[in-house]
Amino acid sequence: MARKYFGTDGIRGRANGVITPDLALRVGMAAGVVFNRGDHRHRVVIGKDTRLSGYMIETALVSGFTSVGMDVLQLGPMPTPAVAMLTRSMRADLGVMISASHNPYDDNGIKLFGPDGYKLSDEVELEIENLIDSDLSKKLAKSPDLGRAKRIDGVHDRYIEFAKRTLSRNLDFEGLRVVIDCANGAAYRVAPAALWELGADVIAIGDQPDGFNINKDGGSTAPHALATKVKEMRADIGIALDGDADRVIIVDEKGHVVDGDQLMAVIAQSWKEEGRLSKPGIVATVMSNLGLERFLKDIGLDLVRTPVGDRYVSEAMREQGYNLGGEQSGHIIMSDHTTTGDGLLAAFQMLAFLKKLGRPASEACHRFEPLPQILKNMRMRPGSTPDKAQMTKIVADAEKRLGAGGRILVRPSGTEPVIRVMAEGDDRALVETVVDDVIGALSASAA
Structure with missing residues (x-):
């Protein structure tokens, strides 16, 4: 059955074009009805990136969820992987991220996570779609059963501590000069803070969001500003996140861009040496370079390919028991730690490898020669x-x-x-x- 609203990564489109307050309201009501099952008090967490339209969409979603009896915990600007993590941590029935990822500011979107922190299945999305176009007035909660909404403090610190715990306790980034480009997006506060707490000398750019400049001339899809800054500051490495921080691109000390295929090669090799791979291989999409496949084969690892989309990578990892996968675009999924792509955690793994190897990023981060x-x-x-x-x-x-x-x-x-x-x-x-x-x-x- 063709899907009317959901694409490969939630619902996405022009704010006040495709993504209107009415649609957001109906999505909140429909998703609330689907997940408002059982006799416990139901809750949903909502995060967003820094787009101007986020205020409008968040308010409409809150109205939709509370109208069908769900309590809402509003997180404010937070990375997509943080929303997935907090959905589980706060024992919520549903998680929502308001973001259009790497798109310009005038687009926006709605991503949904189940109580396990994973993106919803096609079947559940279709169930929500059918309700969106139905008579939702019949689903409204009775007056005493309406939901409540409140903003949650301290979520930035919770995510930073979670991210730091994915590394060995005795590991720090002392001696590394790091430029971090936050794309004026959701990680503009947490990413520089986490790196600083781990001892890195941090230079942050793209950390002044104004509602309009998310992903503008920066971030993982436009790393040229980062490359220039890395060379200017004589930094050891540069990290470029996208608007919702679920993907990352690296720049070495020479200003050369390192894509997701190279990142997966680095992490796969490092984890193989440390005995951390759950199976001898990784999962990537059909777009990953053949050079990656050849490199993995040479070190005794398989490459399982999926259709394009990090959700398909995640599904294959779960079904086949792999704990590492990702996309050439920089979505890196490490299922021992998270349920979706996490740009900051992937960057941490790169920095850890850099410290372990004791070599420049231009050597450490280039594991294979990509084919044309x-x-x-x-x-x-x-x-x-x-x-x-x-x-x-x-x-x-x-x-x-x-x-x-x-x-x-x-x-x-x-x-x-x-x-x-x-x-x-x-x-x-x-x-x-x-x-x-x-x-x-x-x-x-x-x-």
């Missing part, structure tokens, strides 16, 4: 789709041309009217030619 990888989008006209049989043949022909040393992926976008074509292999010129030829053939088949 080309990704291009083919925009589709409304109502037009390539013929499936022809698409299968086009992809098969491309695979033959790339040979055993390459691979190709063709998939429709979940957020835009485009088909994404990605190929990689040892020969960059061949990869580029194959991608262009595939796009040309698909365009002709959709005409």
Whole structure:
């Protein structure tokens, strides 16, 4: 069944376009009805990033939840992984994060977590969707059963202590000069504070949110400012979070960007040496570079691939018993510690590896040479789709041309009217030619 509201990471869209107060109210009511089961007093925790529209959406959600009898604990600006952690810690029935992650300020979104801190299953999201479009007036609580709402103090300290406890007690970051780019987002307070408490010499940028500047010219999707600052301050390493801090990108002391594939390689190798991997391998998506797969194979580890989306990585980790996974974009999931991607915790693992190795970040953080990888989008006209049989043949022909040393992926976008074509292999010129030829053939088949 097609989903009307939920995408691969909650509900997302333009504030006061897709994400209106009315929709937020109905989401709160519908989710409240689904999770308001049993005879205990039900509660939901709500966090948000720093977007201007967060105030509007939060207020509407609070109205929705309290109207169906759920108590609301408002956390204020907090990272997405902190909301997931606090949902479990506070024994809440539901967790909500108001964020559009790495998108510009004028977008926003609603992410939902179950009482276990994991993102909701497709089945539960469909149940909520069906209620959103129903007559919710029949679900309103009686006057004595209305919910209460209050803001919770001290949540920043709780998350900082939680993050620090993921490291060995005798480990600190003394002697490391670290630039942290908070993307003017949800981690603007907790990330610099946590690094400072662990002894690092911290230079913070992107830590002055004004409601409009989240992810603007900074953060994990635009690490150029961070690279410049790292070289200017002669720092040992740079850390770039995104707007809700569930992903991270690293910059080494030379200003070179280190993506999520390299981060997974570093953590996988470190954990293998320390005997911390629950199984000999990790989970990543179909977008992760073939170079990562080859590196892992060389050190005796498997790579399990999933569809794009950290929720699919998390599901595969749970089903197959892996405790490390992630995405090339910087979502790193370490299930021994958290239920979702956590940029700060992943950065901690990188800094710990740096301390253990005693080498510059440019050596420590570059575990393999990535293969040339080309990704291009083919925009589709409304109502037009390539013929499936022809698409299968086009992809098969491309695979033959790339040979055993390459691979190709063709998939429709979940957020835009485009088909994404990605190929990689040892020969960059061949990869580029194959991608262009595939796009040309698909365009002709959709005409």
